[in-house]
Amino acid sequence: MKILAIDTSCDESCAAILESQGPVLLADVVHSHVSSMSKWGGIVPEVASREHLKALPLAVAEALDRAKLKVSDLDWIAVTNRPGLIGALLVGVSFGKALAFAAKKPFSVVDHVEAHLYSPMLARLDGKSAPPFPWIALVVSGGHTELVRVDGPLEHRWLGATLDDAAGEAFDKIGKCLGMAYPAGPEIDKLVKSEATPKDRERYAFPRARLDGYDFSFSGLKTSVGLQAKKATEADRVALAASAQEAILDALVEKVKLAQTKESIDQVVVTGGVACNSRLREKLPQAYFPSPRHCSDNAAMIGMYAFLQHETKTLKPAPWAETASATRS
């Protein structure tokens, strides 16, 4: 079975083709809109929708070309329909549905965060095994910060999530206060790694929200860094970035460890764009991180999710009336 997978949940137009025999990834295309967003200092949802209109048909054509396939060779079309930017999702769902209708192929919809959750299964594409179940999974990106207990393929239970900003959003907004371009997460990571001392990480005692249970909150931290940044000079920039990064990561690591203890699970997996962070990798040395390409948004994970549904006999065509939703509920 050859699955065309599409993801347009945020600011990347992604298309991948997965062959179930193996499974093998025949194509994995990501057209990023980052350069269009940088000048606005963040994602402008309407601009993202318009970029998808231009980039998604090209990404799908490129994926078919790389896989040396025609649309008629495909067996299934799987598209992300939630959660994310509603306009951006609508472009992907409408495109996937129209393609499926015209080519007389079944189509199904996939939850973007659930696809991130199972991205460690992409190890199977390289003939390796994913880490053994059960996992405590942390999904940390620009739009999501979620802690989930995963017991097996497509068997999971939500433990907690952010109540306000996502961890990646906190990185991006804090970076903006420090004069960095969007997305600031990679730049903060690089700056701290190359220039900060261990003392810089402790110089500012930024607040860590101590919420009961497994939820997170980053809006107070963002305000606190913003206020400090106004009083700071250029010489304080590295310490501000290092202390803010440490506060975000401490909050993540604390809840992961709490979940490990309370759920009696050792194996941790971390996915989403923030999983590329080098200091987070240092702070969770035993955790499993997918390759950076598959931590960030991609359609290979959407194809893998549909493939897992196929393998567990739960893959079903969606009705033609199926549409996009900004949230999960």
Ligand code: KG4
């Ligand atoms: O998963 P992703 O590519 O897209 C979303 O679904 O949001 O994640 C993008 C987010 C951005 O907020 C970006 O700043 C953050 O991931 N990010 C990082 C790093 N690389 C990407 N944050 C911290 N350190 C990094 N190395």
Ligand code: ZN
């Ligand atoms: Zn994502």
